[in-house]
Amino acid sequence: MNKVPHLIFVMYLFATNCSCYRPNFILLFADDLGFGDLGCYGHPTSLTTNLDRLAAGGLRFTDFYCTSPVCSPSRASLLTGRYQTRSGVYPGVFYPGSRGGLPLNETTIAETLKPLGYATAAIGKWHLGLGENGKYLPTRQGFDHFLGVPYSHDMGPCQNLTCFPPDIKCFGKCDVGVVTVPLMNNDVIKQQPVDFVTLEQAYSDFATDFIRQSASKQQPFFLYYSSHHTHYPQFAGPGAAGGSRRGPFGDALLEFDNTVGILLSVLEQTGALNNTLILFTSDNGPELMRMSRGGNAGLLKCGKGTTYEGGMREPAIAYWPGTIEPGVTHELASTLDVLPTIAGLAKAKLPMVQLDGFDMIDILVKHGPSKRDAMMFYPTDPSEQYGLFALRLGKYKAHFYTRGAGHSETTPDHDCHIISFLKPHDPPLLFDLESDPSENYPLSLVGRPDLEAVLQRIQAVKKQFEDSMEFGESQIDKGSDPDLEPCCTPQCTPKPSCCQCG
Numbered sequence: 001m002n003k004v005p006h007l008i009f010v011m012y013l014f015a016t017n018c019s020c021y022r023p024n025f026i027l028l029f030a031d032d033l034g035f036g037d038l039g040c041y042g043h044p045t046s047l048t049t050n051l052d053r054l055a056a057g058g059l060r061f062t063d064f065y066c067t068s069p070v071c072s073p074s075r076a077s078l079l080t081g082r083y084q085t086r087s088g089v090y091p092g093v094f095y096p097g098s099r100g101g102l103p104l105n106e107t108t109i110a111e112t113l114k115p116l117g118y119a120t121a122a123i124g125k126w127h128l129g130l131g132e133n134g135k136y137l138p139t140r141q142g143f144d145h146f147l148g149v150p151y152s153h154d155m156g157p158c159q160n161l162t163c164f165p166p167d168i169k170c171f172g173k174c175d176v177g178v179v180t181v182p183l184m185n186n187d188v189i190k191q192q193p194v195d196f197v198t199l200e201q202a203y204s205d206f207a208t209d210f211i212r213q214s215a216s217k218q219q220p221f222f223l224y225y226s227s228h229h230t231h232y233p234q235f236a237g238p239g240a241a242g243g244s245r246r247g248p249f250g251d252a253l254l255e256f257d258n259t260v261g262i263l264l265s266v267l268e269q270t271g272a273l274n275n276t277l278i279l280f281t282s283d284n285g286p287e288l289m290r291m292s293r294g295g296n297a298g299l300l301k302c303g304k305g306t307t308y309e310g311g312m313r314e315p316a317i318a319y320w321p322g323t324i325e326p327g328v329t330h331e332l333a334s335t336l337d338v339l340p341t342i343a344g345l346a347k348a349k350l351p352m353v354q355l356d357g358f359d360m361i362d363i364l365v366k367h368g369p370s371k372r373d374a375m376m377f378y379p380t381d382p383s384e385q386y387g388l389f390a391l392r393l394g395k396y397k398a399h400f401y402t403r404g405a406g407h408s409e410t411t412p413d414h415d416c417h418i419i420s421f422l423k424p425h426d427p428p429l430l431f432d433l434e435s436d437p438s439e440n441y442p443l444s445l446v447g448r449p450d451l452e453a454v455l456q457r458i459q460a461v462k463k464q465f466e467d468s469m470e471f472g473e474s475q476i477d478k479g480s481d482p483d484l485e486p487c488c489t490p491q492c493t494p495k496p497s498c499c500q501c502g
């Protein structure tokens, strides 16, 4: 009779003492990719065979949120499991010469896993600071390796650069008056400007080597692949250029999808597939101002820069054959939940700080309920004065403030545009996101005591949350210094144009 518990105890000891039982993690993070951009989320012409394969064989989320409608704050939350207001990664985003960065005393997913012997690598876009002597680069935040661009790839002159082979120049204007965009290996500049046509190949080669090496050493690994795709200006190498029916945006997305396919093959070849959790999502909604080159929020309202659903609800997929049953979940989840989930699965210690995430393990392995019942919506420029712009509790979302954004110009809905200035709502605008995911029809409270009660609950959750929120010192308000811009020939003149290396 007592043999069974004994056996379980022995298995438990084995599992906790043997590093070969620790799962690997691959975190795929797209850039400015909207809710409606993937084939498996309904886009008719996107070619996303491999992401669709993850969705078909894994769990696809319909109600998954990032924490900010712009890049740097969203990434800070993903890697720390905390709202960006705590870490100080606001307002807006980091620039090439930014003095600040994700504070080094924040604990990233990589730092959570390092004590357990994980190999860790970050590939692609960082955008959590560079700072003096590269003090905010991934290698200072728990990553053994970094190959990538320290910020957005439009944050440097791109007019004369090639974005597609054989020599199609990058479309439109990127930032001028700063150094051209560097490709860095750890904290060394490898190339400046970066070569967009060969970049994805460099990333997938690096990722492939990293997985093979980790697998051959039987070392568990964490790969954070933070793609530049499909952020503006779109680019792609010979394997994807002209390959989609969706123009430059579709080709950039195809290039990302091809890399997902390469990673899947390497996992299969190394026998690591059944022991690897792959999570995919995006940093914020589509940049609608780029029109047909700007991504698509599907049936959601507005996009990047706004706290409407299109700005912050993201496609998300979890894939782990043998552990995650295929399906679709409508449970509420967030990038905030990634750190607690990974820590839970790896049996890592959670950082001793106020976390805003919940582990999603029950959602993943049992299609069970979420531990999260609320999601907070901060604007691009959170402040204690205004606090939350919106809050979702269960299926209801209340907007306390609405505002359009330059990033969401050009679609016919005027609410999305920059001329829709800040508007307070008292009582808040209330939507039922299950019957009206497009936020078209605010609910009338007249004769609806049930909805009055919902609003009261929302107000109570808001108050409790805001009372517990301590805003960290703003890292972005520390400003920029041109001398901090990365330059491969630091002593050259005249800057910034002299910073060029093959």
Ligand SMILES: *[C@@H]1O[C@H](CO)[C@@H](O)[C@H](O)[C@H]1NC(C)=O
Pocket: 103, 105, 106, 107, 353
């Ligand atoms: C990091 O250090 C700053 C400045 O000392 C402090 O305000 C903040 O609370 C610290 N954050 C964490 C997560 O310990």
Ligand SMILES: *[C@@H]1O[C@H](CO)[C@@H](O)[C@H](O)[C@H]1NC(C)=O
Pocket: 157, 158, 159, 160
């Ligand atoms: C791009 O090339 C043109 C023509 O050679 C040149 O006049 C211009 O200064 C270049 N722009 C940048 C940003 O390098």
Ligand SMILES: *[C@@H]1O[C@H](CO)[C@@H](O)[C@H](O)[C@H]1NC(C)=O
Pocket: 271, 274, 321, 322
């Ligand atoms: C992985 O798991 C699946 C489902 O349990 C199984 O069909 C497959 O054979 C396993 N593959 C390997 C390489 O173990």
